Amino acid sequence: MLNSLWNKTELDTDSADMSWEQFHESAKTGHYDAALSNEVVLAEMANLYESLPYKNSVPIALPSTLAPIAGALSDIMQARVTPREVAPHPISLTQLRTILHLAYGETRDNKDNPYAPRPFRTVPSGGGLYPLELYFYNGGQVDGLALGIYHYSPSLNAVQLTKSGDFTKEIAEGLVEFQSHLASQLSVIIFITAMFQRSVFKYRNKGYRFTLLEAGHVAQNINLAATGLGMGIMNIGGFYDRKIDDLLGLDGINHSILYMNGICRGEQK
Numbered sequence: 001m002l003n004s005l006w007n008k009t010e011l012d013t014d015s016a017d018m019s020w021e022q023f024h025e026s027a028k029t030g031h032y033d034a035a036l037s038n039e040v041v042l043a044e045m046a047n048l049y050e051s052l053p054y055k056n057s058v059p060i061a062l063p064s065t066l067a068p069i070a071g072a073l074s075d076i077m078q079a080r081v082t083p084r085e086v087a088p089h090p091i092s093l094t095q096l097r098t099i100l101h102l103a104y105g106e107t108r109d110n111k112d113n114p115y116a117p118r119p120f121r122t123v124p125s126g127g128g129l130y131p132l133e134l135y136f137y138n139g140g141q142v143d144g145l146a147l148g149i150y151h152y153s154p155s156l157n158a159v160q161l162t163k164s165g166d167f168t169k170e171i172a173e174g175l176v177e178f179q180s181h182l183a184s185q186l187s188v189i190i191f192i193t194a195m196f197q198r199s200v201f202k203y204r205n206k207g208y209r210f211t212l213l214e215a216g217h218v219a220q221n222i223n224l225a226a227t228g229l230g231m232g233i234m235n236i237g238g239f240y241d242r243k244i245d246d247l248l249g250l251d252g253i254n255h256s257i258l259y260m261n262g263i264c265r266g267e268q269k
């Protein structure tokens with residue numbers, strides 16, 4: 001119902017033009033802006049999921065270990081590159097877990113910290129609100145996982161199948177035409193999505209900026225983890241947002257795709 005509504009209300013390029021200036025102005029923190037009290041923020045945080053629960057899908061436990069990352073951080077940072085040739089390559093569950101955990105996994109439970117009622121993660125997060133969710137598409141390269149779209153649960157260290165089957169065609173249609181071939185050439189495609197209200201309730205329009213900044217932190221961790229594991233990594237902004245939201249089952253307003261990161265075979269030496 002909602003899908004059909006917003007599909008029909010897509011703005012043309014002219015009507016959406018230049019709204020970024022107004023948006024950026026409205027998203028500045030001013031000296032006279034009233035902040036919410038800590039009590040209100042903590043009460044709101046108590047209502048937030050750590051990550052979406054997908055109660056109808058049985059969690060598939062991920063390994064508790066990390067795959068070894070070879071090389072010094074400074075070497076890995078300098079080696080990161082968009083691969084010239086993109087080809088799929090098998091990925092073990094431990095390698096997948098390593099990428100997901102380093103991307104957005106939990107590192108501290110904060111059980112003894114009354115001022116931080118939620119666990120913290122590998123990335124910093126404005127207000128510790130963690131507005132992002134991670135999904136991925138396994139087109140058949142992940143060892144032991146059936147074909148389909150999965151959601152990553154950092155608190156369970158598990159993944160949950162949200163849509164079973166081959167979605168290569170749908171992903172190809174969701175990519176801008178010049179790169180639709182990537183759908184079948186990437187081993188795993190990670191989707192970084194945002195539930196904006198988790199940040200916006202506290203930081204108003206600036207909270208929207210915070211979700212984008214956080215997606216950058218997560219994406220860079222994915223880039224460095226994949227590079228450190230000897231894999232290729234493609235960062236993808238050229239997608240049709242509505243198509244990808246539809247595929248993931250997101251309403252596109254409260255919850256929407258921000259970024260796609262595809263894992264593939266590393267450069268052949």
Ligand SMILES: Cc1cc2nc3c(=O)[nH]c(=O)nc-3n(C[C@H](O)[C@H](O)[C@H](O)COP(=O)(O)O)c2cc1C
Pocket residue numbers: 080081082083179235236237238239
């Ligand atoms: C936000 C963002 C979106 C991008 N989108 C695409 C994309 O859709 N397709 C693509 O081939 N590369 C994409 N790239 C990769 C850039 O083209 C690439 O990083 C840039 O050319 C620099 O090359 P390097 O990654 O090898 O350093 C994107 C990069 C960023 C940061």
